[in-house]
Amino acid sequence: MRTRANPVYCGIDTTDLAQATRLIQSIAGAPSPAVGGIKLGLEFFLAHGAPGVRYAFPTPVRATGVGFFLDLKLHDIPNTVAGGIRAVVELEPTYITIHVQGGREMLRAAVAEAVDQSARLRVTRPMLLGVTVLTSLDRSDLEATGVLAEPSDQVLRLANLAQESGLDGVICSPLEIAALRQVCGPDFVLMVPGIRPIGSDANDQKRAMTPRQAIDLGATHLVVGRPIYRAADPRAAAEAISREAGVNHL
DSSP states (O other): OOOOOOOEEEEEOOSOHHHHHHHHHHHHOSSOOSSSEEEEEHHHHHHHHHHHHHHHSOHHHHTTTOEEEEEEEEOSOHHHHHHHHHHHGGGOOSEEEEEGGGOHHHHHHHHHHHHHHHHHHTSOOOEEEEEOSOTTOOHHHHHHTTOOSOHHHHHHHHHHHHHHTTOSEEEOOGGGHHHHHHHHOTTSEEEEOOBOOTTOOOTTOSSOBOHHHHHHHTOSEEEEOHHHHTSSSHHHHHHHHHHHTTOOOO
């Protein structure tokens, strides 16, 4: 029976280098990764930078085929964001995030730099994902920033801008998956945080969903953090979440 690739990316939300290294080795190391990818975000990168990425996520682990999501949420003037992309392409991330609200010029500058720098270094081009509306925000939060729209409407507006500007996909909440899949097509990457397995707490995610529900709606990847890294046995938790998402080959 054919099995699908593991869609689960574990968010490693810690500044503890040793803890991150042990966790990555446990859930993503040889011979069989329990997740489809690892997400390292702003906390970790500010604390440890590129050397920390190389230490915590070394080549032998990467060789298992597990993906690498560098979640930096870049947002600045076009030249600065392009410089940020240039600085991290050598780490060979599968995905890098940038805020769509930075505008068309910034998005296009990031895409151009990703193409140029990966060609110069002869590495695979990182795919760029646009941050639309953070899953911790609801309508009242948007109104406080001057955005008078439902979160779902704002997500669609920003996703259209991201796709028109050459990005490979977006970050979205589970509640926007179906609409985005319909509007943006089958190949647009939907990286979905706000995933909580059955029986777990929502924590600060205001728009959450179970792994199976999100996959059935059309999510490409699922980002799961605390339900894995705070579990007594992170590998067992990752395997259970992957099974819940429909991965049968663990």
